[in-house]
Amino acid sequence: MLAYVTRRTISALVSLVLASVLVFSALLAIPGDPAEVLLGMDANPVTRAAVRAQLGLDVPPLQRFGQWFTSAARGDLGESLAYSRPVSELVWERLSVSVPLTVAAALLACIIAVPLGVLAAVSRRSYVDPLVTGLAQVGAAIPSFWLGLMLIVWFAVDLRWLPSGGFVPWDRDWVGTVRSLVLPVIALGLGQAAVMTRMTRAVMIENLSADYVRTARAKGVHETGVVMKHALRNALVTLVTVFGLSLSNVFIGSIIIEQVFSLPGLGRLALSSIGNRDFPLVQGVVLIYAGAIILLSFLVDLSYGFLDPRIRYS
Amino acid sequence: MRKFVKPLVALTVVVGLAVAQAQEPVYGGEAVIAITAAPPGWDPSASTSQEIPRVVYGNVYEGLVIFDRDGSIVPALATDWETSEDGLTWTFSVRDGVKFHDGSDLQLSDIVARFERARDPESGHTNHAYYAAITEVSADEDANTVTFTLSEPRASLLFDLARGDSVIYPAALQESQASQPIGTGPFTFADYIEGSEVRLERFDDYWNAELPYLDSAVFRIMSDSNSRFAALQSGDIDVIGVALAPEQYMQLASNPELQGTEGTATTEITVAMNNTREPFDNLLVRQAITHAIDKEAIVQGAFFGLGTIIGSHMSPAEPYYIDLSDTYAYDPERARELLAEAGYADGLTFSFELPEPYNIERRTGEVIAQQLAQVGITAELSVVEWTTWINRILLGGDYDMTIIGHSEPRDINVYGNPDYYYHYDNERVRELLAEAESAATTEESFAAFQEVARIIAEDAVNVWVFSTPYLVAARADIHGFWTDQPTPSINVTEVFRAP
Numbered sequence: 001m002l003a004y005v006t007r008r009t010i011s012a013l014v015s016l017v018l019a020s021v022l023v024f025s026a027l028l029a030i031p032g033d034p035a036e037v038l039l040g041m042d043a044n045p046v047t048r049a050a051v052r053a054q055l056g057l058d059v060p061p062l063q064r065f066g067q068w069f070t071s072a073a074r075g076d077l078g079e080s081l082a083y084s085r086p087v088s089e090l091v092w093e094r095l096s097v098s099v100p101l102t103v104a105a106a107l108l109a110c111i112i113a114v115p116l117g118v119l120a121a122v123s124r125r126s127y128v129d130p131l132v133t134g135l136a137q138v139g140a141a142i143p144s145f146w147l148g149l150m151l152i153v154w155f156a157v158d159l160r161w162l163p164s165g166g167f168v169p170w171d172r173d174w175v176g177t178v179r180s181l182v183l184p185v186i187a188l189g190l191g192q193a194a195v196m197t198r199m200t201r202a203v204m205i206e207n208l209s210a211d212y213v214r215t216a217r218a219k220g221v222h223e224t225g226v227v228m229k230h231a232l233r234n235a236l237v238t239l240v241t242v243f244g245l246s247l248s249n250v251f252i253g254s255i256i257i258e259q260v261f262s263l264p265g266l267g268r269l270a271l272s273s274i275g276n277r278d279f280p281l282v283q284g285v286v287l288i289y290a291g292a293i294i295l296l297s298f299l300v301d302l303s304y305g306f307l308d309p310r311i312r313y314s
Numbered sequence: 315m316r317k318f319v320k321p322l323v324a325l326t327v328v329v330g331l332a333v334a335q336a337q338e339p340v341y342g343g344e345a346v347i348a349i350t351a352a353p354p355g356w357d358p359s360a361s362t363s364q365e366i367p368r369v370v371y372g373n374v375y376e377g378l379v380i381f382d383r384d385g386s387i388v389p390a391l392a393t394d395w396e397t398s399e400d401g402l403t404w405t406f407s408v409r410d411g412v413k414f415h416d417g418s419d420l421q422l423s424d425i426v427a428r429f430e431r432a433r434d435p436e437s438g439h440t441n442h443a444y445y446a447a448i449t450e451v452s453a454d455e456d457a458n459t460v461t462f463t464l465s466e467p468r469a470s471l472l473f474d475l476a477r478g479d480s481v482i483y484p485a486a487l488q489e490s491q492a493s494q495p496i497g498t499g500p501f502t503f504a505d506y507i508e509g510s511e512v513r514l515e516r517f518d519d520y521w522n523a524e525l526p527y528l529d530s531a532v533f534r535i536m537s538d539s540n541s542r543f544a545a546l547q548s549g550d551i552d553v554i555g556v557a558l559a560p561e562q563y564m565q566l567a568s569n570p571e572l573q574g575t576e577g578t579a580t581t582e583i584t585v586a587m588n589n590t591r592e593p594f595d596n597l598l599v600r601q602a603i604t605h606a607i608d609k610e611a612i613v614q615g616a617f618f619g620l621g622t623i624i625g626s627h628m629s630p631a632e633p634y635y636i637d638l639s640d641t642y643a644y645d646p647e648r649a650r651e652l653l654a655e656a657g658y659a660d661g662l663t664f665s666f667e668l669p670e671p672y673n674i675e676r677r678t679g680e681v682i683a684q685q686l687a688q689v690g691i692t693a694e695l696s697v698v699e700w701t702t703w704i705n706r707i708l709l710g711g712d713y714d715m716t717i718i719g720h721s722e723p724r725d726i727n728v729y730g731n732p733d734y735y736y737h738y739d740n741e742r743v744r745e746l747l748a749e750a751e752s753a754a755t756t757e758e759s760f761a762a763f764q765e766v767a768r769i770i771a772e773d774a775v776n777v778w779v780f781s782t783p784y785l786v787a788a789r790a791d792i793h794g795f796w797t798d799q800p801t802p803s804i805n806v807t808e809v810f811r812a813p
Binding site: 033039272 | 535545550
């Protein structure tokens with residue numbers, strides 16, 4: 001087990017380094033630099049050169065990356081060129097929006113998807129299955145930004161139950177924070193729930209027609225036990241894998257949802273930092289995204305051991 | 315002593331339930347205003363991002379002089395000023411008893427230090443060129459005046475001193491302005507939740523004891539246009555003072571809780587052509603392109619008639635505006651003839667690049683490409699990301715045709731720079747602009763600007779399509795906001811709430 005964790009940690013670090021090299025090369029390849037963005041349309045070349053020097057852009061790219069890399073390895077992600085603030089501070093602030101948003105949306109998706117998927121799978125000969133499948137089809141087809149806007153129109157403009165957007169920081173008024181996250185979580189979670197419901201249904205149908213289910217039924221196990229203890233338990237390994245993978249969709253989807261609900265999250269920071277060619281900030285944000293996805297797949301792998309005792313790590 | 319106070323004709327149309335008559339101001343309350351993006355810091359002299367002055371100009375920061383709502387230049391930290399006969403010395407009397415938001419007194423040395431820095435091209439100040447003619451800035455403590463000595467007369471000095479680049483803050487706090495603005499304006503910069511909202515609060519020691527009316531103003535960063543409008547309808551925000559879509563403006567009249575105003579702004583939607591590159595190096599082709607574009611149809615069809623058709627690089631918000639929209643007016647037959655004359659009877663193909671994320675420009679560009687197709691011109695559309703646009707097109711000058719809104723006030727002087735991305739070089743224009751620069755009176759410099767406007771229109775350097783209106787949507791109980799945009803500023807100094 002320890003050897004396994006060590007191996008995974010090393011491969012995670014290698015992935016992170018590769019991701020930052022990739023992002024750095026991509027930023028070099030696209031035109032424009034932060035001094036041009038800051039100074040805009042009519043700046044003169046002397047001023048532009050001065051600002052480039054102030055931002056440390058007069059250093060050759062490879063050396064710049066080297067400087068960034070050595071300090072990043074020591075835990076210092078540097079300072080944002082556009083905001084003149086430490087990258088770690090900016091990212092940390094944004095995570096207080098993005099983490100609750102994505103985690104809550106993922107939980108919401110699971111809470112909806114698993115029962116509905118199971119229900120659809122066991123009621124294939126009634127109207128319930130086509131109903132659930134149809135709803136899931138519609139849910140998967142609705143773009144999240146549109147759903148977000150509709151939620152704003154219903155719950156903020158017409159009913160005035162919840163704010164139409166914006167964010168109240170946790171330490172000021174946590175009730176306000178929760179209120180500002182309700183609609184974004186629903187908008188982000190429902191689409192994901194639709195996709196996951198279809199997955200759950202498919203995996204459950206497969207398991208329900210397996211030999212061991214027939215054996216369990218033949219033994220006289222009650223139908224609820226067959227579904228919950230046998231089929232669902234066995235389906236979990238597959239479900240956790242696909243759910244884990246599709247959670248990265250929630251990360252990506254949150255960028256759009258943050259835009260619609262004016263949330264100061266990591267996604268909007270990523271977009272503006274790319275527009276500003278704010279190299280240290282882009283690197284910092286990408287490290288967080290890459291790290292989150294690596295961590296997620298690691299947790300998924302670890303969960304197999306608990307879900308299926310036959311799986312051992314070596 | 316000469317004073318330059320030039321009222322503009324403000325074309326303001328009020329729809330909805332807005333009360334046009336003067337209403338008694340009411341003190342107190344808060345207004346929430348939408349802005350579209352988080353700016354890179356808050357120092358207006360460190361970046362040309364318009365998001366900065368939109369929030370802080372006139373609200374938090376002031377200069378010696380400042381733009382009023384109609385574009386006139388009015389006293390702020392200076393009470394009055396005079397110029398020498400030769401136009402080389404300008405002396406400003408500084409207002410007594412002005413305090414910064416940190417409680418310190420405004421010192422003459424703060425003013426001198428700001429312009430010493432602005433003059434220095436290596437200081438990183440955004441627009442050092444505005445101050446290049448200043449050779450010395452000196453203070454006279456006894457007379458409480460600041461004197462600017464110039465190397466040559468500069469009619470636009472007062473205008474440049476009113477710009478956002480010229481605001482005054484404590485010299486010792488230069489570095490911290492990006493994160494904590496300290497100015498002399500009617501509101502203090504009380505709080506900023508990064509990427510989310512800015513909170514301004516009433517400054518009780520403001521030099522004009524009668525202002526402001528509001529206790530606080532919140533600027534909320536909302537990047538999605540539909541979300542902004544929904545928030546206004548729900549009452550979560552009170553004013554949309556930037557990037558209001560024409561179709562949203564049209565909806566306001568049907569909602570008694572909302573009001574809208576249509577005023578002027580200094581933005582000219584400009585189809586820029588690379589004047590040294592084939593086929594745009596041929597005047598006949600540029601004339602043909604201008605003749606082929608039906609500006610009226612664009613404004614009516616794509617913008618609900620909101621906008622003023624123009625024929626040169628100036629908007630009705632400029633004090634020197636003249637209507638040149640008849641120059642090479644829409645005439646597709648004439649366009650075909652000119653193309654044939656230029657040797658392109660069989661048609662013509664070039665690339666037409668539209669900048670992302672500018673919707674008005676993209677929408678206009680798409681219509682124009684179709685109109686050009688009617689006369690046999692194939693404009694191949696592509697979309698360019700903004701930073702790439704700045705780098706390759708604006709600074710690199712590498713493009714055929716593009717479209718952008720030029721929103722800097724009095725920016726007709728770019729036609730004197732052959733290196734600017736139009737690559738237009740005309741000696742007479744350069745002479746006239748130099749005359750305008752060194753003219754002793756604004757009247758003379760405005761006359762020179764008008765002559766330049768005529769010449770570039772005749773030369774069909776670019777196609778100036780229309781000037782975008784300044785559209786505001788607000789809750790019906792909000793009064794006193796700016797209905798024109800002579801400079802980027804959502805000025806809330808005189809805003810108040812009254813049913």
